[in-house]
Amino acid sequence: MYRSALIENIAPLRRFPVKIFMLLLSVWASLAFSATRTPVYSSKGLVASISPLASEVGAEVLRKGGTAADAAVAVAFALSVTWPSAGNIGGGGFALVHPITGPDSFIDYRETAPAAAGPDFYLDEKGELKGDESKIGYRAAGIPGTVAGLVLLHKKWGKLPWASLVEPARKLAAEGFIVDAGLSESLTRSAAHLSAYPETAKIFLNKGKAWQRGDRLVQKDLATTLTAIQKRGADGFYKGQVANLLVQDMKKKQGVLSHEDLLNFKAVEREPLHKKWKEFEIVTAPPPSSGGTILLEILGMMQGDKLEAMGSGSAEYLHLLIECTKKAFADRSVWFGDPAFVQNPIAKLLDPAYLAKRRAEIGDKAAHDISPGELLGEKPDTTHFTVRDSRGMVISNTYTLNGSYGSGVVVKGTGFILNNEMDDFTSKLGESNMFGLQQGKRNQIAPGKRPLSSMSPTFVYQGKDIVLALGAPGGPTIINSVTQTIINRLIFRMDIQGAADAPRFHHQWAPDKIVWEPFGITHDTRKILEAKGHIFADEPRNFGDIEALAYDAENQRWTGASDSRNGGAVVPE
Ligand code: GLY
Numbered sequence: 001m002y003r004s005a006l007i008e009n010i011a012p013l014r015r016f017p018v019k020i021f022m023l024l025l026s027v028w029a030s031l032a033f034s035a036t037r038t039p040v041y042s043s044k045g046l047v048a049s050i051s052p053l054a055s056e057v058g059a060e061v062l063r064k065g066g067t068a069a070d071a072a073v074a075v076a077f078a079l080s081v082t083w084p085s086a087g088n089i090g091g092g093g094f095a096l097v098h099p100i101t102g103p104d105s106f107i108d109y110r111e112t113a114p115a116a117a118g119p120d121f122y123l124d125e126k127g128e129l130k131g132d133e134s135k136i137g138y139r140a141a142g143i144p145g146t147v148a149g150l151v152l153l154h155k156k157w158g159k160l161p162w163a164s165l166v167e168p169a170r171k172l173a174a175e176g177f178i179v180d181a182g183l184s185e186s187l188t189r190s191a192a193h194l195s196a197y198p199e200t201a202k203i204f205l206n207k208g209k210a211w212q213r214g215d216r217l218v219q220k221d222l223a224t225t226l227t228a229i230q231k232r233g234a235d236g237f238y239k240g241q242v243a244n245l246l247v248q249d250m251k252k253k254q255g256v257l258s259h260e261d262l263l264n265f266k267a268v269e270r271e272p273l274h275k276k277w278k279e280f281e282i283v284t285a286p287p288p289s290s291g292g293t294i295l296l297e298i299l300g301m302m303q304g305d306k307l308e309a310m311g312s313g314s315a316e317y318l319h320l321l322i323e324c325t326k327k328a329f330a331d332r333s334v335w336f337g338d339p340a341f342v343q344n345p346i347a348k349l350l351d352p353a354y355l356a357k358r359r360a361e362i363g364d365k366a367a368h369d370i371s372p373g374e375l376l377g378e379k380p381d382t383t384h385f386t387v388r389d390s391r392g393m394v395i396s397n398t399y400t401l402n403g404s405y406g407s408g409v410v411v412k413g414t415g416f417i418l419n420n421e422m423d424d425f426t427s428k429l430g431e432s433n434m435f436g437l438q439q440g441k442r443n444q445i446a447p448g449k450r451p452l453s454s455m456s457p458t459f460v461y462q463g464k465d466i467v468l469a470l471g472a473p474g475g476p477t478i479i480n481s482v483t484q485t486i487i488n489r490l491i492f493r494m495d496i497q498g499a500a501d502a503p504r505f506h507h508q509w510a511p512d513k514i515v516w517e518p519f520g521i522t523h524d525t526r527k528i529l530e531a532k533g534h535i536f537a538d539e540p541r542n543f544g545d546i547e548a549l550a551y552d553a554e555n556q557r558w559t560g561a562s563d564s565r566n567g568g569a570v571v572p573e
Pocket of ligand 1: 382475
């Protein structure tokens with residue numbers, strides 16, 4: 001937390017006059033507002049997620065002797081029940097894995113485009129976008145990858161029986177669970193979206209209104225689908241009754257997802273990106289995520305800067321951070337796509353000479369050499385969880401339906417929501433997607449292709465050991481949430497809860513606006529930045545949800561933080 005870092009910093013200053021000491025104390029008090037709780041400590045394993053029920057499911061798997069991979073599988077299924085805006089079996093994601101032996105690995109279970117989709121899939125005969133087809137409804141869905149990804153994770157690093165890992169989620173769906181404030185608020189925000197399809201409304205709304213805290217939410221059809229997965233593994237989802245229901249309904253509603261698409265889906269194991277940064281090594285997401293490369297670019301441009309001396313929240317630090325972020329996001333808009341289809345120039349983007357050149361271009365004023373784009377309100381989509389077991393296996397997993405509650409479609413009888421991940425492709429060159437992101441040719445739709453992502457499950461090593469494992473939801477804001485939490489923890493030396501809770505800033509190059517959080521910046525700092533030419537969004541808003549584990553060397557314990565912006569929990573083994 002800020003307090004512990006600041007206590008360390010002010011202790012030697014006690015010899016200074018009382019006035020200075022009081023001034024420092026007042027700074028301490030004014031900065032401490034976001035430190036809302038202490039981190040959770042454990043001498044064994046830990047699970048951090050946005051859902052206390054799902055974190056408890058994972059911790060119970062660890063208590064039964066399961067590996068972090070076992071726990072991750074159980075948490076992912078549990079979140080598909082208890083956090084339906086993003087927890088899913090109808091979407092996809094990435095798991096970064098630190099096994100006990102062997103190199104770190106990256107399981108890519110990102111959705112793929114159906115065989116019938118191509119670059120013009122969402123365009124009319126005049127080449128214009130056909131409404132919101134990439135965002136809402138049956139045609140927005142890519143081929144779901146989550147079940148295949150979890151099967152692979154379990155096959156490679158799991159120990160407990162598969163059925164036992166699906167069981168807690170099946171039970172939560174069949175017997176129901178008590179809706180908490182976080183879920184009730186999320187359902188309320190998305191009530192209009194959830195009412196567009198009757199099957200979805202039947203489950204996630206209570207007579208047309210969002211379920212309220214204290215209500216019991218039962219999901220019988222989802223329990224049936226989970227039972228099929230529990231009994232038959234991937235075949236319970238990609239073949240048989242679930243697949244039949246999905247394909248039949250698709251045909252009736254102008255969707256294109258077919259049996260062949262489902263059968264062809266493959267989760268892929270990739271080598272994660274590795275890069276030295278200051279005295280650390282960062283291991284993070286490779287394409288088809290842009291996230292790892294962009295966060296390494298932002299950090300890499302600041303390789304030689306003395307960030308600690310600038311200070312957290314200072315105008316000097318924020319100016320530099322935002323300028324580096326703009327440059328990296330400008331690269332994101334053109335250079336990335338599915339590595340199975342295009343070459344991603346990662347080595348060039350992370351070349352120290354290139355990064356130094358980009359850094360040297362940053363002057364004292366904000367750069368405005370940007371293209372137009374419309375930043376739409378961030379939806380609280382995607383979700384991240386981090387698990388560590390007592391033997392040292394760590395899983396950092398981000399998965400998603402894309403927008404909150406994805407396409408809004410639940411196919412009758414299946415109980416799960418289909419993603420709208422197709423909107424992460426370039427639907428039309430020059431048009432921005434739901435996150436206001438400008439994307440390029442390399443990310444155009446092709447059959448079997450994975451859309452570009454910003455998801456950034458990440459580890460940071462110091463020497464041979466992981467000292468930080470983290471990730472976040474929030475589309476492009478993910479990259480900035482993760483980057484800034486790394487800096488907060490490792491450079492500004494906040495404890496992990498303080499690092500997760502500290503006010504964050506988002507810029508994505510286009511549109512040319514700093515997204516800021518309520519109470520996240522003082523008036524004087526903002527004035528300094530505005531004088532340099534920075535433009536702030538009209539209203540502040542909170543974004544992201546860091547779910548992180550970090551090693552506390554002083555106490556020789558692992559600690560965890562679930563972002564105080566939301567209602568998640570870290571549960572020890
Ligand atoms: N669907 C958000 C992302 O993958 O970046």
